[in-house]
Amino acid sequence: MKNLRLKSARAAKDLSQQQLAELVGVSRQTINAIEKGDYNPTINLCVAICKALDKTLDELFWE
Amino acid sequence: MKNLRLKSARAAKDLSQQQLAELVGVSRQTINAIEKGDYNPTINLCVAICKALDKTLDELFWE
DNA sequence: AAATTTTGTAAAATATACTTGACAAAATGC
DNA sequence: GCATTTTGTCAAGTATATTTTACAAAATTT
Numbered sequence: 001m002k003n004l005r006l007k008s009a010r011a012a013k014d015l016s017q018q019q020l021a022e023l024v025g026v027s028r029q030t031i032n033a034i035e036k037g038d039y040n041p042t043i044n045l046c047v048a049i050c051k052a053l054d055k056t057l058d059e060l061f062w063e
Numbered sequence: 064m065k066n067l068r069l070k071s072a073r074a075a076k077d078l079s080q081q082q083l084a085e086l087v088g089v090s091r092q093t094i095n096a097i098e099k100g101d102y103n104p105t106i107n108l109c110v111a112i113c114k115a116l117d118k119t120l121d122e123l124f125w126e
Numbered sequence: 127a128a129a130t131t132t133t134g135t136a137a138a139a140t141a142t143a144c145t146t147g148a149c150a151a152a153a154t155g156c
Numbered sequence: 157g158c159a160t161t162t163t164g165t166c167a168a169g170t171a172t173a174t175t176t177t178a179c180a181a182a183a184t185t186t
Contacts, residue, residue: 042144061106093175
């Protein structure tokens with residue numbers, strides 16, 4: 001299951017996967033994999049992504 | 064920084080670290096380490112813990 | 127106070143998150 | 157149409173999350 005909320009939040013900030021990756025300090029492939037969905041990122045990374053996109057954990061990663 | 068909200072939520076359900084560990088399918092040491100705080104669990108584990116304790120990600124893992 | 131449960135902690139092994147480099151398809155801009 | 161950026165994906169390596177075994181301190185129960 002893709003994470004479309006993440007994809008949408010990133011689009012709302014007009015950021016590429018590459019740019020978001022740099023903001024949170026991971027590789028582009030990691031962001032891609034998280035959006036693709038077949039991935040289980042760490043909570044610290046999720047929090048970093050949320051902060052970069054001005055969202056909370058519940059908004060991006062809760063079901 | 065300890066995760067006291069997790070410790071508190073677990074106490075509210077009268078569960079030992081062992082019992083919570085069994086509920087979410089990890090070892091007792093993993094739960095202990097998360098409560099202790101020097102740890103970076105995966106989001107799937109965080110979600111499983113939240114569901115076991117009737118809490119959301121923001122309630123237990125957001126700052 | 128003795129017995130039992132719970133918690134804190136450590137070291138070695140295993141599973142998996144994440145990186146790096148690379149290449150092609152799709153999308154966007156000129 | 158061509159050039160550039162963005163995205164999807166793969167394979168091999170590195171870092172770290174999680175397990176297992178184990179032992180002692182602290183708390184709880186009887």
